[in-house]
Amino acid sequence: MRQEDEVLSDSFIISLVVQAYGRAEDVEYGLRVHTHVFERGFCSDLFVRTALIDMYAKLDFVRVAERVLDKIEEPDLVMYNVLLGDYVRVGEVALARRLFDEMPERDLVSWNTMVHEFVSSMIAGYTKSARPSEAVKLFYEMQLDYVRPDGVVMVSVLSACGEMGALGMGRMVHEYIVRNRIEVDVKLGTSLVDMYAKCGDIENSLTVFENMVVKDVYTWSTMIVGLANHGKGELELDYFAKMVSLGIEPDDVAFIGALSACTHVGFVERGRTLFSSMNDVYRIEPKIEHYECMIDLLGRTSQLEEAKELIKNMPFAPDAVVWRALLSACKRYKHAKLTEDATVKLLELDPHSNENYVLLSNMYSQTKKWSEVANIRRLMRARDIQKIPGSSSIKADNVVHEFTAGDKSHPKSNDIYDVLEEMSDRLYAAEYELVMSSVL
Template sequence: MRIRSILPHNLTKATEHKLMFLIHDSKELQYIHAFLLKTSLHSNNFIIAKLLRNFPFNSSGNLRYARTVFDELPNPDTFLWNTMIRACLNLQNYDECLSLFRRLRRQDNLFIDSFSLSVVVQACGRSNFVQNGQTIHTQVLKLGFDRDLFVQTGLTEMYVKFGWVEFARKVFGEMKHPDLVSYNVLLAEYVRIGEIDFARQLFDKMPQRDLVSWNIMIHGYTSLGCCSNRSLSNEALRLFDEMQLAKLLPDKITIVSVLSACGDLGALRVGKTVHKYIKMNQIEIDIKLGTSLVNMYAKCGDIANASYVFNEMKSKDVFSWSAMIMGLANHGYGGAALDHFHAMIYEGIKPNGVTFIGVLSACSHIGLVNSGWKYFNSMRDAYGLEPEVEHYGCMVDILCRAGHLNAARNFIRNMPFKPDAIIWRTLLNACKIYKNLELAEEATSQILSLEAHNDGNYVLLSNIYLQGNKWEESVNIRRKMNEISIQKVVGNSSIEVDNLV
């Protein structure tokens, strides 16, 4: 052990200084602690205190031993109390964080400072300890820290995490001179809970913005745009343009968010421009950035470039493989998708749920019913993954494409949870192809109970009746649409213009 070689019989200032930088884990701390106790050095408590201040609290084991050492100190100062409280917060031991704070409150000879309060407030927010959070806010008021910027920022973050947006805005509004950190904290919390409009209002009012501010907003628009609203992804690209006009250079966080927006929108030209920027500035393509590029190219239909980036990646994880498998499966390369899956397993990488969506989609596109069943069953049997509704939907699609409509209906009826409208619509589309009116009516009845005002469901059933020469039934469906004021939504398409879609 390196420490053994520098421990003399008497500790000098130079030796103390060396120890501060040599301690890396609890074993080294234990050795020093034992040495000090054994030699009964007069300055042992002082040295232990200094060691704790520099101790790497990076695991629960380290924390437990450091806590043991801490409890033996006769008079730890506020800084040491804060060090231990902060360590508990960083290791997500929120109960212990609060317990230490309460003990600190009972120390007659010590004063709680703004750091103590801000840390314990963060613990309450992250653990959703609502009652404790309110109690500590009361203590903040009693102790006169309600105008401390550090504490106010923590309270703001805490209330947003509770979902109490109005309380958060009130605390933030009471700040005399909120700094950039305070703005970014509230901005990030608004984005985290999906309050993108509140976030944008705050962003527009900020007296100054740094790269963190821009990244928070761009990521917010991208994360919400991918699942609900394409216009939000477009807004992410607009903000990216504005950020460049503000003379701020994007970092990897920016680039990953922008590539995600490009993939959601099919904005291949913008995505290629970003990729060119990466090359020109010699930005290292790590796993996360490489996966983002693969995902963007795959979603935009450029499988050649997706494959090129994927093959050039030095390291790949399950997300990289899954992005490539999904891209191949969704663009008609089912065989290649399955080949990649087997290569991934050969590399010793365990698949996840997304991987199997790609694998099952590949089976669906190339008509591999038996293989689809094999992969579906292997999720639970070989990899310990519980199939979710998306995987059941893929199996329904496999059966329907192969014309096994009755098998698909029975599979749906025996699902462990209620099938959604997408699954029933998959069956309904197959009924149109294979002209099965009986099943079409059953599927439509189920869909309308879930989506009574979706015009596409009525139109599809009406067309199925027309296909089967049931003119009266088709007219009745159209009449019903008029009676409940359902109109067919006009379709639209998108093109890229000036780096927007």
């Protein structure tokens, strides 16, 4: 078209071309077309200037977009709204607020853009700061105020549902996405896979995964880790192999899932092969999480000396999780010398963790070393270390109820304990024997 001068002398066509390079995120040709705009004298055209603002913002050159706006003597509301929307899209909250305050006039688009920005940011903030219930509550309020969320908001809401394990709520969010025809791109699809897996519905997680047309390495990794957490080791390894066969190189997260799968199904040799391939084949330097998986795998399959040697040869200092994994294996196979070594290292690294003391006490209980159990109890009291009570939560009628061990604060606690007592009676009637060796 550039060879035909009369064709590209239309400012409307030029504005479409400029927008196209912004959407394609093509920096090189975006700069070239701006040069063409300058050479052809279109810099003063309203459509072209608006398109340039949009293009630079989409290329993440928001400061350049701002300079284009500043050079316009009397920018109209459309130009302001375009830049405002792009500030919001790239997460420049402060710039968006400043521009909004400086705008000579505002319309419904301006206000909706800012409302959407702050609500979206708050939902994402609640989710990232481990306050998922507030994130979901804000999502409901957003709907009551007729503010329609986009895919970015839905990703945060689904993440909140996954963190709470609120399957019913997650399903409602999924239905909302379908009903409102929100585009399920790779990121949103991956969030759905993750939500269903974390909420215990691995079948729906697999269904969403299989229905996704486009999957990236994060989608595959999420599915693989989800299968690992559900103990579906063999299926998880099948998915890992399928991902590799499709030419998608696994990332470090996918390897964590695959190594966990080997642990669940006891595939020691395959675990060794996968671990070696990280560096040898994929040039991925194993992180401490990968070493933890391998030590857990070796420990569970009684390869204790190999596990100890792997710890010794790690390129970084082992953390408490590594020694805890080894200690758990020692407990299982009653290896006295390694138990002592792991115990010393564990208490050096993490002397205030109640979990370490509980693990040690249970291990001594299992070997009937009651004096050592008593020493652990005395040490905990001396260091003022309290065992954190176990807790659980359940959602009923859109309300999340949280319980801790021995808790009687719930208004229906009497009914709850009656049911627990009935369950205990049935267990005794079925001749179930309590395992007292692991009770602190």
